[in-house]
Amino acid sequence: MTERPAALDPAIARRVRRDSAGLFPAIAQQHDTGEVLMLGWMDDEALHRTLTTGRATYWSRSRQEYWVKGDTSGHQQWVRSVALDCDGDAVLVRVDQIGPACHTGTRTCFDADALPARVGNPGTTAAAGSDR
Secondary structure (H helix, E strand, O other), rough: OOOOOOOOHHHHHHOOOOOOOOEEEEEEEEOOOOEEEEEEEEEEHHHHHHHOOOEEEEOOOOOEEEEEEEOOOOOEEEEEEEEEOOOOOOOOEEEEEOOOOOOOOOOOOOOOOOOOOOOOOOOOOOOOOOOO
């Protein structure tokens, strides 16, 4: 019988804000280039596993199970650091990505489908109310 790991550190758990399903977004970023690789979902157990194993672990909303990035594809994510955002509602996992990060076989999930967006200029004044 496999021993279940201990629960997420209560000090960390108190800081995390979860949705109604107990999940929060986890952004994977290549540690040395800053490249945004993918967005996954975690719960307390997935975060605990990520923090304690050195491998990025996510919760699959479609399969309703945990998955360690790369266990089936070989495209592993080795954890370099983990940070919680200022509101506690998202996690940034800086990783060393081995192979493509996206299930489509591309390096990042954000390679395709660029949306048309007006490019801002820091030298101009933004419209009133456009900031958070």
